Amino acid sequence: MMTSKLPPFLDLHRHSLSRGNLLVLASLLVAVVLSDFPHDRPTMFLMLPAFSAIAGTGETVRCMRRRWDFYHAGVILCIYMDLMVLAVILFLLIYPYWHFLSASA
Secondary structure: OOOOOOOOOOOOOOOOHHHHHHHHHHHHHHHHHHHOHHHOOOOHHHHHHHHHHHHHHHHHHOOOOOOOOHHHHHHHHHHHHHHHHHHHHHHHHHHHHHHHHHOOO
């Protein structure tokens, strides 16, 4: 049996809090660049960072422990950060289309 010698950061079988956080923060950066934020350009490509942030949040949730300790509390704070980033990405995705939804004829 051949074992792969991947770094622990890239091994998907191991739980990695830093991998989840970096994935979420990178998706936020990509979402801000794609949306051209001050001008709020509508683009459906923002779905990719949204799905990436969801995957990063899932990776962060995998790091939860059964018993409470300070690591568990830190993971909960990281999950809250992930949810805030996901809310910002979804805001950047939906806001440019809001004018079409609320415009009266």
